[in-house]
Amino acid sequence: MRPRIGIIGAGVMGQAHGKAVHFCLKNGLIDGEFVGLAEPDPERRDSYARAAGVPFVTGDPHALIAHPEINTVYVCTPTVYHRELALEVLAAGKALFCEKPLAFDAADARIMRDAAKAAGITHQVGLVLRFSPVVTVTRDLLRDPAMGTPMTAVMVDDQYFPIQGHYRSTWRGDVRLVGAGTLLEHAIHDIDVLVSYFGRVRRLHGVTRHFFEKEGVEDLSSATLEFASGVVVSHTSIWHNLLHRGSSRRMLVVCKDGQLSWQDDDWHAPIRVDQNGAAAEYAIPSHDVVERYIESAGVADERLREIVRAPYAGQDYLLEDYTFLKAVSDDRPSYPDFDVAVYAHEVVDAIYRSAREGAVIELE
Ligand SMILES: NC(=O)c1ccc[n+]([C@@H]2O[C@H](COP(=O)([O-])OP(=O)(O)OC[C@H]3O[C@@H](n4cnc5c(N)ncnc54)[C@H](O)[C@@H]3O)[C@@H](O)[C@H]2O)c1
Incomplete structure (x- = not known):
């Protein structure tokens, strides 16, 4: 229609x-x-x-x-x-x-x-983040048999507590409106990315903290996730007070025969690759990350390709909306x-439950 x-x-x-x-x-x-x-x-x-x-x-x-x-x-x-x-x-x-x-x-x-x-x-x-070049290309690289079996990953996201600075959110400090804190409100993106990389979660342990003392709105979440595939991931999400820092993420993935890492730019950061058979560690520069993404995601329209190639200005939302419309x-x-979202919610719920009960949670 x-x-x-x-x-x-x-x-x-x-x-x-x-x-x-x-x-x-x-x-x-x-x-x-x-x-x-x-x-x-x-x-x-x-x-x-x-x-x-x-x-x-x-x-x-x-x-x-x-x-x-x-x-x-x-x-x-x-x-x-x-x-x-x-x-x-x-x-x-x-x-x-x-x-x-x-x-x-x-x-x-x-x-x-x-x-x-x-x-x-x-x-x-x-x-x-399903429309982020660096996230997508990391996923593609992980699936290259030359990298060997994925073993572990470390993912950290951080942003300043978004009730200040340019967010000036009127509701993220109030649990009745936001539901919880940095894990649900911000890092559900990361959980979805990790699931898209490694599959279903078998078991996890989570810890949350409230350094800013906003009741029910955690500003630190840290979890160890064991995937059914055997991969073990450490995930941390932080709301801090560093007002000059842009909201972003860092990631390291280690496989049997190689490792990948990127940081502080979840749109098109260069990806560092260290792999058996390569003479030395090397970087896939940002513009190559974008070109690889354009091919991988099948961005066919030339106007969209040009937009994706431009310096970051919210193109992820454009790709997202184009896909939907x-x-x-x-x-x-x-x-x-929504099915994709439900599974991310189930993992997020289990991390909160683990943090509340101080227990390891087994997922189906
Ligand atoms: N995907 C992402 O990258 C991303 C980023 C930020 C926020 N979000 C999500 O988007 C949603 C909105 O966040 P935001 O940052 O735009 O918040 P915001 O506070 O900037 O905007 C929310 C707007 O909704 C209005 N509003 C409040 N109650 C309403 C109602 N009943 N009917 C209509 N409008 C109402 C408010 O007046 C406000 O203008 C949240 O669920 C948030 O988690 C997603």
């Missing part, structure tokens, strides 16, 4: 998706319309509506979902509202993009997944779907 789009929430993500949607439509990558915006904050609503020029503007998300001209909805609100709004979109038979995390826990995420499946509606979750246009399922 021809997407006629409405966005709920005019904050950081509502703006990122709005710009990406606008780009796709303006450049003829997608044949559709940007019809509506719902945002309760009047100032935010007015300035977004002026910039985007959308015809239907409301403070009420239910009115947007019910709007007869809108058949495709983005949910970009604080997490606490995702479940209710997503279920309403699905009940209305409209295509749905929902930001991550889908919900506060896997039980609610499963309800959303089941509703989406039952409705047979195109849906996608905002696990945007193309699937809507073609009336087919999209990816990553």
Whole structure:
């Protein structure tokens, strides 16, 4: 179907998706319309509506979902509202993009997944690292038999506590709105990446801390994950106070015959490779990482290729939205779907449970 789009929430993500949607439509990558915006904050609503020029503007998300001209909805609100709004979109038979995390826990995420499946509606979750060149190319390299069997990985993400600085989030310090802290709100992306590299998790142990003393909102999560494949991963997620540091990630993967590492740029960092048979450790430079990604992900449209090659300016969201809207246009399922998100939620829940109980948790 021809997407006629409405966005709920005019904050950081509502703006990122709005710009990406606008780009796709303006450049003829997608044949559709940007019809509506719902945002309760009047100032935010007015300035977004002026910039985007959308015809239907409301403070009420239910009115947007019910709007007869809108058949495709983005949910970009604080997490606490995702479940209710997503279920309403699905009940209305409209295509749905929902930001991550889908919900506060896997039980609610499963309800959303089941509703989406039952409705047979195109849906996608905002696990945007699936569109990162460095993440994708690392995955491709890992699958090269010359690297040998993957043995272990260390992944660390860090950002400053996002209630300050350019995020100035009004809700991430309040457990009633955010559900938990850095693991659920930020690092669910990493958990999904690790699952995409190494498969299902067999057993894990997690620890969380609250250095900033925000009740229920952990600022440190550290976990050891044992995958069914035998790989053992150390994962740490941190909200600190280093306001000059951009939000990013570091990764090291060690296989029997080689190792890969990158740091502080989760879009197109150079990847360092040390491998049996190579004369010395070498780096795959950023522009090669991007070219490899373009081939691997099958980015066919030349305009998209050019955008992906430009210095980073939010292209991951563009690729994400193009993927979703193309699937809507073609009336087919999209990816990553809610099923992918549910498994990441199950692992996140198990880490929290382990931290609460001080116990090793066995997963199915
Ligand atoms: N995929 C990513 O990379 C990524 C990055 C940041 C945030 N997120 C997720 O996106 C979601 C939004 O985060 P954000 O950073 O944009 O937050 P934000 O605070 O910048 O924006 C949220 C907006 O939603 C509005 N809002 C609140 N309640 C609403 C309601 N009931 N109906 C409509 N609008 C409502 C707020 O007024 C605000 O403008 C969160 O779930 C967050 O976890 C994803």
